[in-house]
Amino acid sequence: MKRTYTKVEKFFEKITYLITAVLGSSITFFLALVMVVFWFFNRQYSQHDTNEVIRDLIHxxxxxxxxxxxxxxxRFSGSLHLKVNELVASTETASNSVIxxxxxxxxxxxxxxxxxxxxxEKIEKPEDKL
Known part of the structure; x- marks a missing residue:
């Protein structure tokens, strides 16, 4: 059961990574912009009052x-990860497992x-005084 859960979890993480990459793409933004402009002008030619036009613009x-x-x-997340990775890599005593x-x-x-x-917990645990 744990093996199945791990496979599902890895698949879900790959999907979320892909969706995040697609939603953060400039091409996706421009496609969405074209879609919104088309939608707005398509709605403009029919009879609508001012409130509906404002609502459509806000949406x-x-x-x-x-x-x-x-x-x-x-962009911010990627640059932050690079900075942290550089700090970890440049510190000799740091664990490379977090890079x-x-x-x-x-x-x-x-x-x-x-x-x-x-x-x-080990660090914060006060040592027994002799």
Whole structure:
């Protein structure tokens, strides 16, 4: 059962990575922009009141904002990972297991978190005084 769960989890992570990459793409944004412009002008030629036009504009802008936010998040996240990887790689005592941790599965990340939580407990645990 655990093996099946792991396979499903890895598949889901690949799908989310793909969707994130597609939503953060400039091409996807421009396709969405063309779709919104087409939708808006198609709705303009029929009889609508001002409130419906404003509502349509707000919906279109909100829809396009999703792509802009995803693009910026992907860029920010990528640059942050590079900076952290550089810091880890340049420190001799650092564990190299956290380099490119963003490409690990959620299960692997949880295992690393447990290891570091245990390490913190060992460090914070006051030594017995003699």
């Amino acid at each position: 279109g802008i909100t829809f396009l904002s999703l792509f802009v936010i995803q693009k910026e998040f992907s 490119n941790v963003e490409s690990k599965t959620e299960i692997e990340i949880h295992e690393l978190q447990k290891e570091y939580a245990e390490l913190v």
